Amino acid sequence: MFDVEKIRRDFPILGKKMNGKSLVYLDSAATSQKPRKVINAISRYYRNYNANTHSGVYKIAEEATEDYIRSKKKVAKFIGASEWEEIIYTRNTTESINLVARTWAEQNIQKGDHILITEMEHHSNVVPWIMLAKRKGAVLDYIKLGDDKASLDEAGVDEQLAKRPKLVSITHCSNVLGTIVDVKAIAEKAHKFGAKVLVDGAQSVPHMGVDVKNLDCDFFVFSGHKMLAPMGIGVLYAKRELLEEMPPFLGGGDMIRTVLQQDFTLNDIPWKFEAGTQHIDGGIALGVAVDYLKKIGMENVREHEKALTLYTLERLSKITGVEVFGLPSQDIDRRGGVVAFDITGVHPHDVATIFDQEGVAIRAGHHCAMPLVVDILKKPALSRMSFYIYNNESDIDKVIEAIAIVKKKFKISDTLKP
Ligand SMILES: Cc1ncc(COP(=O)(O)O)c(C=O)c1O
Incomplete structure (x- = not known):
C-alpha cells in the first residue's frame, strides 16, 4: 500500500521551512530529495569502512569493494540488465552520454x-552530438514534434530512419513536456535500419519500471541524484558486446591491467571505463536508493505520480491565464509527472520568485532544452513543477494558491473560469 504521508516522514528536508513557510518541493526533475536511509548509508560508509576499492587487501577495503559491486548488481537487476558488468558508473547522465560520444x-x-x-x-x-558532428563532419538530424507540440511526429520517425543513421539517441521522458516516448517501438525500427540506440532515462528510471532488455536499447543512461541517491553518481548501461569493443574513455589507474613505459593493456569491463578513484559512497548509496524504490514498487510510484499529474491538470484547467504544456489528461498513460506552465504576461522567473516566497520550490527557465522551449514552443522560459513519491495533493493546492497570489500581484483579475 502506497502511503505518501509515511514516505514523507523518511525525508528530513520536508520538515524544513523555506522563507518561513513549510517547504513544498516541486523540482524533482532537477534533483530528488534524499530519504534518511540514503543519507545514513553515506554516513555509515565514512564512519565504518571508508577505503579505496580494488587496491586494498585489508578488511575495510574489501568491504567497500564488495558493497560497490553489490550496488551494481542491484542497479543491473533494477533496470533488467543481464549482468552487473554491463553497469558503468559515471558522474551523471551527461557524462554517460559523453562517454558514448x-x-x-x-x-x-x-x-x-x-x-x-x-x-x-x-x-x-544534444551538445555531445553537435560536438561529434563538428569533429567528424557527420550530420545531426532531428525527429520533429507533431502538431500537438507534445509528442513525436510518427511519420517523421520513418522519414529520418530512412537516412540510415548510425545512432538514434532519444529521451525516454521529456523533462519539459513530461511526454513518455515509445522508445521500444523506435528501437525496433532503428535496429532494422542498422542503427544503435541510446536511451536517455534520466526522467524515466526514477519514476517507472524500466527493462532495458525489453526496450532492446544498446545504451541506457541515467543519474542517481534524480532517484534519491546523492549527486555525482550516474549510470551507463550498454550491451556487453559493445562495451567489450569500445575503446576506453579516460586513462589512468584501475582501467588498466598492465602498464609499460610506452604501452598498456586494458582491464575487463566495467573497470575499463572507470579510471581513477570512483564515487564509492555515491555508488553504495545508489544501491540503497534502489532498495528503497523497490520496496515501494515502481508501479506504485508511477500510479502515484499519474494521480498527482491528473489532479494538477484538472486544477489548472479551471484557472484562466495559465497555459499548460504537454499532452492532455486523456493521454496520462503517455505523460510523466512533469507539468510546465506559463502565466500569461508574467515572466517565469517572477513566478518562481513569488512561489519561493510562499515556500514552493519550482523551476523556471529553458530547462536545458532550448531547441524545444525557445525554438518550438516559442517561449524564452517556462515555469515547471515536477513530482515524486513524497508529493501530495496539498502541495498542488499550495501551487494553486501561489498562482492566485501571482495573478493578484500582477493585477490579472480573472481567477476562475465560469
Ligand atoms: C531528460 C534529461 N536528460 C539528461 C539530464 C541531465 O542530467 P544530469 O545533469 O544529471 O547529467 C536531465 C537533467 O535534468 C534530464 O532531465
Whole structure:
C-alpha cells in the first residue's frame, strides 16, 4: 500500500521551512530529495569502512569493494540488465552520454554519417552530438514534434530512419513536456535500419519500471541524484558486446591491467571505463536508493505520480491565464509527472520568485532544452513543477494558491473560469 504521508516522514528536508513557510518541493526533475536511509548509508560508509576499492587487501577495503559491486548488481537487476558488468558508473547522465560520444561514436561515426535525436532532448543529449558532428563532419538530424507540440511526429520517425543513421539517441521522458516516448517501438525500427540506440532515462528510471532488455536499447543512461541517491553518481548501461569493443574513455589507474613505459593493456569491463578513484559512497548509496524504490514498487510510484499529474491538470484547467504544456489528461498513460506552465504576461522567473516566497520550490527557465522551449514552443522560459513519491495533493493546492497570489500581484483579475 502506497502511503505518501509515511514516505514523507523518511525525508528530513520536508520538515524544513523555506522563507518561513513549510517547504513544498516541486523540482524533482532537477534533483530528488534524499530519504534518511540514503543519507545514513553515506554516513555509515565514512564512519565504518571508508577505503579505496580494488587496491586494498585489508578488511575495510574489501568491504567497500564488495558493497560497490553489490550496488551494481542491484542497479543491473533494477533496470533488467543481464549482468552487473554491463553497469558503468559515471558522474551523471551527461557524462554517460559523453562517454558514448567519445568512445563508441568516435570509433563508429565518420564523415557524412547521420546521428538522429529528437526535438525534445535535454542539452546533454544534444551538445555531445553537435560536438561529434563538428569533429567528424557527420550530420545531426532531428525527429520533429507533431502538431500537438507534445509528442513525436510518427511519420517523421520513418522519414529520418530512412537516412540510415548510425545512432538514434532519444529521451525516454521529456523533462519539459513530461511526454513518455515509445522508445521500444523506435528501437525496433532503428535496429532494422542498422542503427544503435541510446536511451536517455534520466526522467524515466526514477519514476517507472524500466527493462532495458525489453526496450532492446544498446545504451541506457541515467543519474542517481534524480532517484534519491546523492549527486555525482550516474549510470551507463550498454550491451556487453559493445562495451567489450569500445575503446576506453579516460586513462589512468584501475582501467588498466598492465602498464609499460610506452604501452598498456586494458582491464575487463566495467573497470575499463572507470579510471581513477570512483564515487564509492555515491555508488553504495545508489544501491540503497534502489532498495528503497523497490520496496515501494515502481508501479506504485508511477500510479502515484499519474494521480498527482491528473489532479494538477484538472486544477489548472479551471484557472484562466495559465497555459499548460504537454499532452492532455486523456493521454496520462503517455505523460510523466512533469507539468510546465506559463502565466500569461508574467515572466517565469517572477513566478518562481513569488512561489519561493510562499515556500514552493519550482523551476523556471529553458530547462536545458532550448531547441524545444525557445525554438518550438516559442517561449524564452517556462515555469515547471515536477513530482515524486513524497508529493501530495496539498502541495498542488499550495501551487494553486501561489498562482492566485501571482495573478493578484500582477493585477490579472480573472481567477476562475465560469
Ligand atoms: C531528460 C534529461 N536528460 C539528461 C539530464 C541531465 O542530467 P544530469 O545533469 O544529471 O547529467 C536531465 C537533467 O535534468 C534530464 O532531465
